[in-house]
Amino acid sequence: MEVSKALTIAGSDSGGGAGIQADLKTFQELGVYGMSALTAVTAQNTLGVHGVYPMTPKAVEAQIEAIGEDMGTDALKTGMLFSDEIIQTVARGIERFGWKQVVVDPVMIAKGGASLLQTDAIRAMKEYLIPLAMVVTPNIPEAEVLTNMMIRSLDDRKRAAEKLHKLGARHVVIKGGHAEDDEKLIDLLYDGKDFFYFTNNRILTENTHGTGCTFAAAMTAELARGQAIKKAVDVAVNYVQAAIEMDLKIGKGHGPTNHWAFKRKGVPTDAAY
Ligand code: PXL
Numbered sequence: 001m002e003v004s005k006a007l008t009i010a011g012s013d014s015g016g017g018a019g020i021q022a023d024l025k026t027f028q029e030l031g032v033y034g035m036s037a038l039t040a041v042t043a044q045n046t047l048g049v050h051g052v053y054p055m056t057p058k059a060v061e062a063q064i065e066a067i068g069e070d071m072g073t074d075a076l077k078t079g080m081l082f083s084d085e086i087i088q089t090v091a092r093g094i095e096r097f098g099w100k101q102v103v104v105d106p107v108m109i110a111k112g113g114a115s116l117l118q119t120d121a122i123r124a125m126k127e128y129l130i131p132l133a134m135v136v137t138p139n140i141p142e143a144e145v146l147t148n149m150m151i152r153s154l155d156d157r158k159r160a161a162e163k164l165h166k167l168g169a170r171h172v173v174i175k176g177g178h179a180e181d182d183e184k185l186i187d188l189l190y191d192g193k194d195f196f197y198f199t200n201n202r203i204l205t206e207n208t209h210g211t212g213c214t215f216a217a218a219m220t221a222e223l224a225r226g227q228a229i230k231k232a233v234d235v236a237v238n239y240v241q242a243a244i245e246m247d248l249k250i251g252k253g254h255g256p257t258n259h260w261a262f263k264r265k266g267v268p269t270d271a272a273y
Contacts (some may be wrong), residue, residue: 004032006224007067009090010079011040017256018210019079023217025259030221037063040082046251049114054082057089064093075101075224077216080116084124091128101223104133105216106142111209111254131168137216140178161190171229189233198237207247207255214257215240
């Protein structure tokens with residue numbers, strides 16, 4: 001059996017809800033072979049981040065090289081990258097191996113406010129990484145930082161998507177989860193020409209830790225399996241929706257989502273598992 005492969009270049013969440021743990025669980029559920037290059041270790045639980053321990057750029061480079069020289073990958077995602085140096089190392093690795101199906105999740109801060117990206121690394125993200133992105137997947141606060149604009153209306157979101165496309169990302173998804181005034185939750189896809197809307201009911205729960213990682217991982221898995229971008233967004237939206245709906249009630253704070261839920265709900269896919 002020919003199996004599709006996906007790589008996550010991201011940080012570890014010891015609590016298991018976000019970061020590479022969320023990514024690998026999602027890859028597994030969507031039937032692709034998961035690989036990882038670790039950029040940082042976080043010590044955290046559902047109540048917050050206790051510590052952030054970045055890897056050296058050399059260690060990040062070695063992991064990417066090990067994967068690139070042997071197994072390769074059909075798609076990859078980036079998550080927490082922490083520093084300017086790690087971003088540049090990751091960008092060089094992507095270029096060296098000619099990886100094209102690149103999902104950039106521009107992770108900046110954890111739910112409790114802990115910084116997962118140094119402020120001076122935002123420039124590197126815009127200059128080196130976003131131009132390599134097949135798709136960039138910010139939430140609204142991240143899109144505001146990357147575009148230097150306030151995003152209030154749906155129209156603002158469209159303008160921000162155009163700006164991010166101009167920075168070099170071939171597609172842009174702006175996730176609507178943070179727009180709490182909206183009755184419905186609207187995720188927006190822009191392909192440089194048209195806008196597409198993915199609309200869902202908002203689910204009221206505290207347990208949304210790791211939804212951003214999970215969303216980007218589901219997109220990466222679908223792209224790895226050869227799906228087109230719109231289909232990949234559609235699966236990712238539904239995967240995260242199911243994961244939030246059937247939450248697990250683990251921990252005392254912002255709990256993780258349920259990475260089993262999508263398949264347990266019997267949502268049909270044509271994955272090779
Ligand atoms: O959800 C963003 C995120 C990404 N990566 C790691 C994290 C978090 C949030 O806490 O811990 C490692």
